[in-house]
Amino acid sequence: MTARVPASLAEGRAAPVAPARATPSGGHLGVMARDLRVAGRQRTAWLLPLAFFVAALSLFPLGLGADPTLLRRVAPGVVWVCALLSMMLSVNQMFSADLADGSLEQMLIGRRSMVGLVAGRILAQWLLSGGPLVLVAPLAGLAFGLSGDAVGVLVASLLLGTPVMTMLGALGAALALGLRNGAALVFLLVLPLAMPALVFGSGAVVAATNGEPAGAALSLLGALLILTALVAPPATAAALRISVE
Amino acid sequence: MNIDTLFNLQGHGAFVWGAYAPVLFALVAEAWLVLARLKRARAQAGAGQ
Amino acid sequence: MTDASLPSTAEPRARWTRFASPVRFEALASRLAPWCWAVAVLAGLAGLYVGFIVAPTDATQGEAYRILFIHVPAAWLSMICYLAIAFWAVIGWVLKARMASRLARALAPSGALYTAMALWTGALWGQPTWGTWWVWDARLTSELILLLLYLGYIALVESIDDDRRAAQAGALLALVGALNVPIIYFSVRWWNTLHQGASISMTAAPTMAQTMLLALGLMTVAFWAHAIAATLTRARALSFEQEWTE
Numbered sequence: 127m128t129a130r131v132p133a134s135l136a137e138g139r140a141a142p143v144a145p146a147r148a149t150p151s152g153g154h155l156g157v158m159a160r161d162l163r164v165a166g167r168q169r170t171a172w173l174l175p176l177a178f179f180v181a182a183l184s185l186f187p188l189g190l191g192a193d194p195t196l197l198r199r200v201a202p203g204v205v206w207v208c209a210l211l212s213m214m215l216s217v218n219q220m221f222s223a224d225l226a227d228g229s230l231e232q233m234l235i236g237r238r239s240m241v242g243l244v245a246g247r248i249l250a251q252w253l254l255s256g257g258p259l260v261l262v263a264p265l266a267g268l269a270f271g272l273s274g275d276a277v278g279v280l281v282a283s284l285l286l287g288t289p290v291m292t293m294l295g296a297l298g299a300a301l302a303l304g305l306r307n308g309a310a311l312v313f314l315l316v317l318p319l320a321m322p323a324l325v326f327g328s329g330a331v332v333a334a335t336n337g338e339p340a341g342a343a344l345s346l347l348g349a350l351l352i353l354t355a356l357v358a359p360p361a362t363a364a365a366l367r368i369s370v371e
Numbered sequence: 372m373n374i375d376t377l378f379n380l381q382g383h384g385a386f387v388w389g390a391y392a393p394v395l396f397a398l399v400a401e402a403w404l405v406l407a408r409l410k411r412a413r414a415q416a417g418a419g420q
Numbered sequence: 421m422t423d424a425s426l427p428s429t430a431e432p433r434a435r436w437t438r439f440a441s442p443v444r445f446e447a448l449a450s451r452l453a454p455w456c457w458a459v460a461v462l463a464g465l466a467g468l469y470v471g472f473i474v475a476p477t478d479a480t481q482g483e484a485y486r487i488l489f490i491h492v493p494a495a496w497l498s499m500i501c502y503l504a505i506a507f508w509a510v511i512g513w514v515l516k517a518r519m520a521s522r523l524a525r526a527l528a529p530s531g532a533l534y535t536a537m538a539l540w541t542g543a544l545w546g547q548p549t550w551g552t553w554w555v556w557d558a559r560l561t562s563e564l565i566l567l568l569l570y571l572g573y574i575a576l577v578e579s580i581d582d583d584r585r586a587a588q589a590g591a592l593l594a595l596v597g598a599l600n601v602p603i604i605y606f607s608v609r610w611w612n613t614l615h616q617g618a619s620i621s622m623t624a625a626p627t628m629a630q631t632m633l634l635a636l637g638l639m640t641v642a643f644w645a646h647a648i649a650a651t652l653t654r655a656r657a658l659s660f661e662q663e664w665t666e
Contacts, residue, residue: 297596301576301592301593302576302579305579305580307575307579311572311575311576314568314571314572315572315575315576315593317568318565318568318597318604319596319597319600321565321604321607321608322600322603322604322607325607325608325611326607329610329611329614332614333614346610350603353603357596357599364592365592368585368588368592369589371585383483383484383548384483386484386544386548387483387484387487387544390541390545391487391490394490394494394537397533398464398646401529401530401650402457402646402650405650405653405657406653408657409654409656409657412657412658412660413660415661416660416661
């Protein structure tokens with residue numbers, strides 16, 4: 127009975143003004159593909175976090191002074207913190223469009239597993255807000271005077287760490303869905319949970335700058351990624367159910 | 372220990388009392404506030420019926 | 421206020437689940453709380469007396485060590501309260517017992533307060549003893565993150581108007597937080613050794629004389645009793661606010 131009807135046709139509702147984020151008929155890949163198409167049209171989706179990342183990074187030399195040794199020392203932490211904050215910026219609206227056009231409620235009524243939608247959104251969100259950071263990170267590393275090895279470790283750490291932050295952000299966004307101070311609340315909820323990733327990620331780069339092996343820290347980060355991937359999406363699905371019902 | 376030493380505490384008096392005073396105050400204040408909240412809630416519940 | 425006007429709850433299977441009924445909880449809590457307040461006051465006064473008048477000056481730390489009589493209980497309770505929140509929140513979620521969710525919500529402000537106290541007293545203990553107000557060591561940093569977890573929980577639960585959604589969302593967040601606490605603590609310890617930060621352990625209490633232990637024990641009892649009394653009272657208030665005004 128639960129046919130997968132696009133939200134625009136369901137119950138005589140007028141076609142949504144927003145680009146069709148309707149009930150995904152292709153599972154999580156369909157969700158992701160649609161998100162990316164939308165993002166291709168609305169460039170702010172991925173440009174904004176990137177611009178914030180660059181802007182935030184630039185604040186530090188201005189605030190701390192341009193001493194190369196100092197910048198090299200603070201680079202791991204600074205790049206990581208800026209990455210974390212810029213990702214948190216865009217995470218808030220991950221599910222709000224679905225809530226607005228009713229497709230979230232539709233999925234819940236249809237008793238479909240939300241994990242598919244969640245996985246798709248997380249993937250799309252990471253590609254939009256996490257991926258660009260990983261690509262730009264080498265430039266940031268060089269701007270702060272990191273050595274080639276350290277830059278490599280920086281990229282690796284962000285590659286492992288940004289998905290963690292996206293998944294945690296998704297959980298926060300789902301919990302705070304529709305609340306009045308949702309944006310600030312998501313920050314407060316997610317930042318403490320993201321601290322281990324920050325510690326391991328920047329720690330790996332610090333080890334690299336000191337010439338020590340970064341393997342231990344990166345392995346810890348990898349383990350954290352696996353653990354988060356197992357726990358966060360189901361938790362996010364549960365949170366969506368809680369927030370909408 | 373007499374009153375003088377109790378406050379001076381070998382020069383550490385400021386720290387020790389700086390720690391104890393807010394804590395004790397906060398514990399008493401919390402108790403008072405939570406009891407006031409209960410009283411208010413009961414009054415409202417009584418009035419609502 | 422009659423039984424009939426209250427929504428019914430699940431049939432009690434074991435004796436303790438009788439108190440899942442808000443009415444029975446109210447009866448129990450209203451009798452228990454005054455005793456707890458009394459114990460808190462008496463144990464607290466006794467503890468202060470033993471701690472200041474009876475206990476001797478410490479050989480290494482002088483008089484400042486007396487701060488530990490409130491720092492240690494506050495720190496312990498800050499952690500226990502968080503675990504209790506996660507425990508009651510999950511019970512409330514799984515068994516759909518509203519009173520359990522209320523207990524979780526009632527614990528949070530007290531827990532947050534104790535965490536703040538632990539941080540405050542820790543700083544004041546650190547300055548005369550080790551020369552720094554704040555030290556980013558593993559325990560204090562973890563305590564700070566714990567405070568943030570509390571504040572996040574309180575902010576989330578208070579932002580949601582619907583009580584049921586608030587309870588369930590809070591439970592999920594508390595559970596995720598509780599699972600994260602060991603990870604956070606491990607990562608902070610790892611970070612501490614990596615950066616060769618302060619190796620000062622703020623828990624390095626002086627070797628304790630009998631009287632010091634007695635004072636610490638009394639203050640611990642006082643803090644526990646205060647926490648239980650405050651939580652029970654707050655849970656009672658929540659019952660009146662949520663159920664008996666509709």
